[in-house]
Amino acid sequence: MLTLTKETGPADLDGVTHLSIGVSWDPTAGASGGVLGKLRQKKGTDLDLIAIAMHNGDPVRMAGLDSLDPMGNGSLVHSGDNQSGHGDGDDETVTVEFAGIPAHISSIVFVAAAYKKGSSFQKARNISFKVYDATGGSVDQVADIWPSMLTEDNACAVAKAERVGNAWKLQVINTTGKVKQGDEPALMRFAVSK
Secondary structure (H helix, E strand, O other): OOOOOOOOOOEEOOOOOEEEEEEEEEEOOOOOOHHHHHHHHHHOOOOEEEEEEEEOOEEEEEEEOOEOOOOOOOOEEEOOOOOOOOOOOOOEEEEEEHHHOOOOOOEEEEEEEOOOOOOOHHHEEEEEEEEEEOHHHOOEEEEEEOOOOOOOOOEEEEEEEEEEOOEEEEEEEEEEEOOOOOOHHHHHHHHHOO
């Protein structure tokens, strides 16, 4: 089992064949109380987990939003869009099967964002990212990342898996920034900068 933090640097993924990243959050009423607050909490807020596959620093495939299997072979799979944050466990997950990732993919950057207009990190509470070793059908958590609740940013680069020769390394990033909502090229530029 791995233990990952931002400070420990990249970790070798020797023996890890499947890796999963999950995001969870709780709906909040924001500053509104009363009936309006209860309605907002019932509706929840929509955060998105996106995995961006890179070829030499250029984004070429994306898992998330409306693309659940961008490689077409099950090697990079998104669980689907949770638009409210309701429910137990991870609200959205991306799973990577390293053996199926095409050889020209040099890295995969995992980003969580309040991407759609009207969504925001401030309208969610207890945002948490979890990294799992999902090798052999078991799911062992290897990192738990909690971004600051004080950020006014709307995107967080969670982690980056990078190909080194025939092996992969994983770096926890946990860096926030601003992305123009609904602007896919802006989301790509944010990932490229990581």
